[in-house]
Amino acid sequence: MSALPELTNDEVLRYSRHLILPEVGLEGQRKLKNAKILMVGTGGLGAPLGLYLAAAGVGKIGIVDFDVVDVTNLQRQVIHGTKDVGRPKIDSAAESMQDINPFLEIEKFEVPLSSENALDIIKDYDIVVDGTDNFPTRYLVNDACVLLNKPNCYGSIFRFEGQATVFHYEGGPCYRCLYPEPPPPGLVPSCAEGGVLGILPGIIGVIQATEAVKIILGKGETLSGRLLLYDSLGMKFRELKLRRNPECPVCGDHPTVTELIDYQQFCGIPQAAAAEEAEKGKLPEITPLELKARLDAGDDIFVLDVREPHEYDIASIEGTTLIPLGEVARRVGELDSTAEIVIHCKSGVRSGKAQKILKEMGFSRVTNLAGGILRWADEVDPSIPKY
Amino acid sequence: MAKIMIPTPLRQYAGGSDSVEVDATSAGEALDKLIAAHPDLKKQLFNDEGKLRSFVNVYVSDEDIRYLDREKTPVKPDDTISIVPSIAGGR
Numbered sequence: 001m002s003a004l005p006e007l008t009n010d011e012v013l014r015y016s017r018h019l020i021l022p023e024v025g026l027e028g029q030r031k032l033k034n035a036k037i038l039m040v041g042t043g044g045l046g047a048p049l050g051l052y053l054a055a056a057g058v059g060k061i062g063i064v065d066f067d068v069v070d071v072t073n074l075q076r077q078v079i080h081g082t083k084d085v086g087r088p089k090i091d092s093a094a095e096s097m098q099d100i101n102p103f104l105e106i107e108k109f110e111v112p113l114s115s116e117n118a119l120d121i122i123k124d125y126d127i128v129v130d131g132t133d134n135f136p137t138r139y140l141v142n143d144a145c146v147l148l149n150k151p152n153c154y155g156s157i158f159r160f161e162g163q164a165t166v167f168h169y170e171g172g173p174c175y176r177c178l179y180p181e182p183p184p185p186g187l188v189p190s191c192a193e194g195g196v197l198g199i200l201p202g203i204i205g206v207i208q209a210t211e212a213v214k215i216i217l218g219k220g221e222t223l224s225g226r227l228l229l230y231d232s233l234g235m236k237f238r239e240l241k242l243r244r245n246p247e248c249p250v251c252g253d254h255p256t257v258t259e260l261i262d263y264q265q266f267c268g269i270p271q272a273a274a275a276e277e278a279e280k281g282k283l284p285e286i287t288p289l290e291l292k293a294r295l296d297a298g299d300d301i302f303v304l305d306v307r308e309p310h311e312y313d314i315a316s317i318e319g320t321t322l323i324p325l326g327e328v329a330r331r332v333g334e335l336d337s338t339a340e341i342v343i344h345c346k347s348g349v350r351s352g353k354a355q356k357i358l359k360e361m362g363f364s365r366v367t368n369l370a371g372g373i374l375r376w377a378d379e380v381d382p383s384i385p386k387y
Numbered sequence: 388m389a390k391i392m393i394p395t396p397l398r399q400y401a402g403g404s405d406s407v408e409v410d411a412t413s414a415g416e417a418l419d420k421l422i423a424a425h426p427d428l429k430k431q432l433f434n435d436e437g438k439l440r441s442f443v444n445v446y447v448s449d450e451d452i453r454y455l456d457r458e459k460t461p462v463k464p465d466d467t468i469s470i471v472p473s474i475a476g477g478r
Contacts, residue, residue, distance in 0.1 A: 041477055041478065043478030044476075131477045135475045155477070156476055156477055158395055158476045159396070160395055161396075163474060179442050182475075183472070227471070229469075238449075243454055
């Protein structure tokens with residue numbers, strides 16, 4: 001208790017609703033003031049984490065982010081505002097947090113967290129809150145926390161569903177005990193591809209913040225050893241048991257991972273990029289301007305849109321036929337295998353997959369629209385909304 | 388009938404269903420019946436060798452079958468089986 005910092009009278013007043021809770025009290029609030037939390041990411045999860053941890057009176061928060069605020073972030077990243085579009089997220093987040101609580105000390109790390117810097121950045125903090133959005137960084141944060149013996153308040157989201165737990169706390173399991181390996185790239189869509197309900201990260205981020213505060217206070221029961229699942233559509237919370245795996249390569253009884261590794265490699269990112277690159281030259285592409293010129297010249301081209309119907313409703317190119325990627329193989333009879341076909345999707349990835357499927361089914365004149373409808377909107381028809 | 392909960396990312400391969408009821412006595416049998424009803428799920432759940440993918444966890448009630456008897460884990464008629472794939476979203 002004596003090592004804990006004193007509260008000023010201004011702080012006593014500010015935190016009065018905490019101080020009158022016996023479970024927090026003066027000692028708990030001084031523990032919060034003494035605490036140092038590292039927040040990785042200031043996006044969907046980072047937004048509520050940053051705002052609430054700042055408000056709660058955490059003494060020092062480190063922020064790691066190197067991204068810039070984009071207008072599509074504002075549907076959920078409530079720490080940033082419309083005025084911040086184009087600014088570094090780290091500055092916009094720090095400003096919001098400092099505005100809520102001027103007593104907060106903020107340390108900014110405007111870099112991508114990497115195997116080279118992670119241990120150095122994390123080592124001076126007590127707790128890590130993981131608000132990242134990709135598998136390599138998830139595994140990096142996990143391994144660094146295990147190696148440095150720091151608890152990791154974890155949350156992740158997809159569409160309408162979220163997961164939260166606390167990893168590596170008081171001998172509990174780590175992320176690798178839950179999922180020993182990441183999915184191969186491309187199999188699990190990101191929020192950018194799959195969409196996310198804007199409110200969802202609010203719920204999950206606030207759960208992560210709650211766990212961080214409980215760990216600092218040493219009160220209550222944390223999610224360590226429990227995986228909390230949240231389904232916003234069914235409005236259901238469920239809980240699954242999580243065990244430390246004695247064979248875990250990083251936190252097990254005989255760890256084989258004793259330093260940080262190459263997480264891009266571990267998650268198969270360079271391998272997938274190389275495979276994609278090798279694939280690229282094999283299948284023909286056409287640019288939006290080339291396609292427009294050929295259509296204007298009256299060439300007989302069948303333009304196939306392989307997006308989903310709800311995307312077609314947002315934006316479409318005139319005169320196209322819609323068959324979602326998942327139905328292409330089944331509905332191939334609707335297409336003429338001798339016709340010249342140009343396939344498009346949102347940005348060119350799904351249409352590339354459809355192109356491959358059709359080629360394997362014997363279609364010989366199938367071309368992919370490079371950059372999809374987004375690039376078409378940029379280069380040919382600016383009246384088409386981008387999404 | 389045991390109830391298999393289908394998570395959001397996999398619903399598109401299960402005709403949009405959020406749960407499927409199956410008559411099974413083990414976790415493996417339940418998954419086989421699920422795949423028989425929704426063949427598109429097979430590639431999502433199992434690798435080319437027919438083994439459950441390492442980023443897809445299966446729970447009978449609230450227990451991870453990796454810590455029980457894996458695919459042989461017994462299933463009672465009123466059990467809930469959860470399929471919980473790895474998700475990484477946070478932005």
